[in-house]
Amino acid sequence: MKLPGEIRYVDFHTHSAGGSADTIAVRNLMAGNDVPEDFPANTLFSAGIHPWQLTDDNPGQLQTELLLTAAHPHVVMIGEAGFDRLRGAQGEVQYSAFLFQAHIAEEMGKPMVIHCVKGWDELRRARREVKPGRPWVIHGFRGSSSLAASLAGEGFWFSLGAKGLTAEVLESVSHEKLLLETDDSGQQIAEVYHHFEAAAGYDEQSAERLVRNNFNSLLNFSL
Numbered sequence: 001m002k003l004p005g006e007i008r009y010v011d012f013h014t015h016s017a018g019g020s021a022d023t024i025a026v027r028n029l030m031a032g033n034d035v036p037e038d039f040p041a042n043t044l045f046s047a048g049i050h051p052w053q054l055t056d057d058n059p060g061q062l063q064t065e066l067l068l069t070a071a072h073p074h075v076v077m078i079g080e081a082g083f084d085r086l087r088g089a090q091g092e093v094q095y096s097a098f099l100f101q102a103h104i105a106e107e108m109g110k111p112m113v114i115h116c117v118k119g120w121d122e123l124r125r126a127r128r129e130v131k132p133g134r135p136w137v138i139h140g141f142r143g144s145s146s147l148a149a150s151l152a153g154e155g156f157w158f159s160l161g162a163k164g165l166t167a168e169v170l171e172s173v174s175h176e177k178l179l180l181e182t183d184d185s186g187q188q189i190a191e192v193y194h195h196f197e198a199a200a201g202y203d204e205q206s207a208e209r210l211v212r213n214n215f216n217s218l219l220n221f222s223l
């Protein structure tokens with residue numbers, strides 16, 4: 001699959017339903033949300049069980065709902081899934097819901113979109129256990145540059161929004177495993193690219209080419 005020539009931006013993770021002709025957007029669906037009947041051109045989807053959705057009683061139901069949504073051909077990634085020490089059911093419930101999704105992602109050959117708030121030990125434990133063959137992308141990363149460097153060393157990819165785009169973090173991660181996102185910020189993805197260009201010292205064209213190539217290689221498109 002080749003991206004059309006007029007595409008400039010990739011918004012790796014958004015909760016916005018609006019489409020823009022110059023952007024490929026990966027819109028996030030939580031388990032239980034179906035892929036809509038109609039969606040703008042250039043929209044792809046991720047689908048996952050968000051840790052905030054989990055209670056002690058609902059994992060079975062959410063897993064069934066996710067399997068139904070994930071089978072849609074426009075769902076190209078599994079997630080956002082992950083660990084949140086501040087919200088949602090904790091401990092084993094989060095861990096086993098994450099492993100379930102990691103195994104689906106492996107079986108379907110799809111990358112994972114990861115939400116992680118303070119749950120880095122669990123995330124690393126899961127990675128050691130699953131040994132994924134497809135990329136795991138930590139979205140909305142806002143941690144320190146030393147945490148970024150150690151996670152990058154373990155093979156994680158990163159998707160950064162305007163607030164996470166610091167020169168220190170950008171010096172600590174591989175730019176070939178980097179994506180940009182708006183998440184629920186309400187910003188335009190073009191603004192996030194401009195932050196990236198300023199923080200990393202790229203001109204517009206190089207930044208656009210870099211992220212597009214990264215997205216292609218993430219999804220294993222033929223380059």
Ligand SMILES: [Zn+2]
Binds near residue numbers: 028080183184
């Ligand atoms: Zn999100």
